[in-house]
Amino acid sequence: MLQNTLEHETNSQARHITLVAIVAAIYAAITFVIQPIAFGPVQLRASEGLNHLAAWNKRYIISLGLGVFIANLVSPLGWIDWVFGTLGTVIMTSITYLLTCRVKQAGLKILISSIVVATIGMAILAAEFTLAFNIGAKGAFPSGSTGGIMSQWLAYYLSVVPGEIVSLIVGGVVIYALSKVIDLNK
Structure with a gap:
């Protein structure tokens, strides 16, 4: 009985780590593939669509933060994007999770997530760009x-x-x- 419980916990933890790694890798890979349009003041980072996953499980907060950090390693803003881009993602996906953890309808989860990301997430990104430009950071854009x-x-x-x-x-x-x-909750 105890051995079965330990095996289940080990399998569950391995599954959790695997899902975190897979989503982080997918985010980074999509961003790398579209790198020319994924950075800058006008961007289309298709991997951002994965932010909705945070509405289902808090593990995706870690996944997306890690994926953003890895993707931003090639950012023209360098350390500013590594720190503030990652932090912004963790903040907005955490808020998404907190606002949707009791919501059952998938469409409503996505709507809430979209509002949080488009307002709070992009407000943080705009602040990051403003900071970078005003401190004269390498790679900053006017x-x-x-x-x-x-x-x-x-x-x-x-x-x-x-x-x-x-x-x-x-x-x-x-x-x-x-x-x-x-079942994205599991």
Whole structure:
């Protein structure tokens, strides 16, 4: 009996680690493949559609954070993207998980996730770009804004949101379909 319990716990932990690694690898691989359009103030990072997974299980917060960190190793912003890009992902996916952990309908989970990522997540990314530009970081890109910090932030925010929404819609369709055939909570 005790041996069966230990085997089940070991198998469960191995499954958890495997799923974390697989999702992180998929995120990083998609980003690497589309690298020319995955970075910058106007970007289409298709891997962002995977952010919806955090609405089903908190393990995906770790997966997505790790995937973003790995993908951002090739970012033109260097350490700024490694730190703030990863932190932004962990924050927005944690909020998504907390807001959806009691929600049962897949469509509502995806809607909540989309709102969190497009608002909070992209606000953090715009702040990261604003910081990078204002400290003169290597790889920083000008916002095109002639105003102060807030207008720079707004310019970056408005430039990243459209690509993010496209990624969230495509990812939402994929994750919704997946949720109908696989229990993403487990």
